[in-house]
Amino acid sequence: MTRKKDARDGLLISPIENGTVIDHITAGEALNVLRIIGITGTTTESISVATNVESKKMGTKDIVKIKNRELRKEEVDRIALIAPRASINIIRNYKVWEKKGVDIPDRVIGIVRCPNPGCISNTNEPIRSCFLVQKNGLRCLYCDWLITKDITSHII
Amino acid sequence: MRHIISVRDLSKEEIETILDDAAAIQSGSYDPSALRGKLLGLLFFEPSTRTRMSFAAAMARLGGDFLSMDSVEASSMAKGETLADTIRVVSGYVDAIVLRHPKEGAARLASEFARVPVINAGDGAGQHPSQTLLDLFTIRQSMPLEGIHVGLLGDLRYGRTAHSLAHALSLYNVTIHTITPKGLELPAGLAGELRDAGTEVVEHDDISTCVRDLDVLYVTRIQRERFPDAASYFKVASSYRVTPELLSGTRDHFIVLHPLPRVDEIDPRVDSLPCARYFEQSANGIPVRMAMLLRVMG
Ligand SMILES: [Zn+2]
Numbered sequence: 139m140t141r142k143k144d145a146r147d148g149l150l151i152s153p154i155e156n157g158t159v160i161d162h163i164t165a166g167e168a169l170n171v172l173r174i175i176g177i178t179g180t181t182t183e184s185i186s187v188a189t190n191v192e193s194k195k196m197g198t199k200d201i202v203k204i205k206n207r208e209l210r211k212e213e214v215d216r217i218a219l220i221a222p223r224a225s226i227n228i229i230r231n232y233k234v235w236e237k238k239g240v241d242i243p244d245r246v247i248g249i250v251r252c253p254n255p256g257c258i259s260n261t262n263e264p265i266r267s268c269f270l271v272q273k274n275g276l277r278c279l280y281c282d283w284l285i286t287k288d289i290t291s292h293i294i
Numbered sequence: 295m296r297h298i299i300s301v302r303d304l305s306k307e308e309i310e311t312i313l314d315d316a317a318a319i320q321s322g323s324y325d326p327s328a329l330r331g332k333l334l335g336l337l338f339f340e341p342s343t344r345t346r347m348s349f350a351a352a353m354a355r356l357g358g359d360f361l362s363m364d365s366v367e368a369s370s371m372a373k374g375e376t377l378a379d380t381i382r383v384v385s386g387y388v389d390a391i392v393l394r395h396p397k398e399g400a401a402r403l404a405s406e407f408a409r410v411p412v413i414n415a416g417d418g419a420g421q422h423p424s425q426t427l428l429d430l431f432t433i434r435q436s437m438p439l440e441g442i443h444v445g446l447l448g449d450l451r452y453g454r455t456a457h458s459l460a461h462a463l464s465l466y467n468v469t470i471h472t473i474t475p476k477g478l479e480l481p482a483g484l485a486g487e488l489r490d491a492g493t494e495v496v497e498h499d500d501i502s503t504c505v506r507d508l509d510v511l512y513v514t515r516i517q518r519e520r521f522p523d524a525a526s527y528f529k530v531a532s533s534y535r536v537t538p539e540l541l542s543g544t545r546d547h548f549i550v551l552h553p554l555p556r557v558d559e560i561d562p563r564v565d566s567l568p569c570a571r572y573f574e575q576s577a578n579g580i581p582v583r584m585a586m587l588l589r590v591m592g
Contacts, residue, residue, distance in 0.1 A: 252399075254398060256396075256397060256398045256418050256419060257397065257398050257399050258377070258395075258397040258398065258399040258400045258402075258403050258417075259399060259403075261376075261397060262376060263376050263377055263378050263403055264376060264378050265378070265403055265406070274483070274486065274487065274490075275483075278399065279399075279402060280398065280399025280400075280402045280403060281398035281399035281402075281417075281418075281420055282300065282302070282398075282399075282420065282421070283398075284483045286483060
């Protein structure tokens with residue numbers, strides 16, 4: 139991300155000194171990206187969100203900027219579930235310090251709730267939900283339930 | 295530690311090994327004191343007397359002993375206690391656990407907390423690998439598994455024994471014919487998975503048009519509770535009834551299987567036909583479960 143482009147985007151979101159910019163989020167998924175990395179209305183981060191921004195690569199995209207927080211690898215990989223093309227830019231002193239893509243993880247632990255009401259993971263057992271990431275969707279490690287679409291609606 | 299939780303976890307080679315072991319056991323070649331001094335815990339959180347008895351019998355035939363907890367005791371033991379804790383406690387008593395539980399995925403959870411091997415004897419509508427293995431074993435007694443045409447008849451939407459069997463058969467180059475009432479078809483996800491594995495899946499709504507192309511007909515119960523009223527159930531059930539007339543002209547080595555108990559989906563007159571193998575299938579549970587016990591404890 140160049141400074142020039144930042145300036146133009148600045149109409150929507152101003153540049154940040156330190157923190158993380160998540161770019162190329164599938165349009166409409168920005169709020170889910172925040173949810174997936176645990177940012178809610180009660181947390182204290184300073185966030186800017188732009189949705190349905192024009193993108194040469196994607197048509198439209200969402201962008202999220204988080205001030206003073208660098209995303210951990212685990213958080214970055216979670217984003218892949220709903221925004222497989224996202225790119226993550228770690229910003230230090232207004233410069234892109236590090237740029238990473240997202241990697242689809244093998245397993246998704248504690249993020250997605252199993253839609254099967256009969257699944258043991260939906261009881262008070264001392265376990266976290268666990269899904270295996272397969273090419274046709276997410277498979278519950280416990281009950282084998284396969285989530286093939288609308289993963290966001292199952293995010294805890 | 296070796297758990298047996300789902301057929302999905304087993305490779306084709308592992309399945310073959312268990313079936314080979316079961317065949318050897320059935321022909322009498324096994325050590326009747328192989329598991330002497332070992333204790334098996336039978337934890338049944340829902341009633342399934344036959345499965346419990348067959349594991350107990352398999353253990354006894356290998357010289358081992360078992361502790362059995364039936365569903366009534368289990369429910370009081372589990373009162374307020376998590377399954378995880380129950381498993382941790384029972385792990386301290388026995389050398390392996392056979393678990394039956396109403397929640398899907400219970401056996402997988404148990405395997406995470408157990409300090410001994412866990413065998414899944416059915417979790418809710420979920421996996422029941424000993425059933426699938428004995429189904430495969432019974433087919434293999436009559437014909438090689440490779441390349442056969444298997445008809446799955448009945449409720450394939452909710453019938454998980456058929457799901458596990460279909461999944462296991464997809465490791466072999468089979469053709470699966472599904473014969474189901476409307477609304478009880480194989481879930482699209484599973485059908486897609488089978489096709490991805492190279493299995494041809496052919497859908498039918500009338501058994502009479504495809505029965506003569508089959509090597510195996512696997513009949514499952516159509517559950518009455520899936521239908522809005524008794525009349526619509528009986529209408530469907532009667533059109534999926536296997537009779538001697540229906541089976542005339544089938545292939546020479548053709549066999550009929552059923553995981554039992556049956557209600558009225560197989561005419562009792564079929565029982566005396568040479569193709570009826572469901573009682574052998576049930577008896578095959580013993581050598582197959584002996585092979586499974588040896589695999590985890592032997
Ligand atoms: Zn589940």
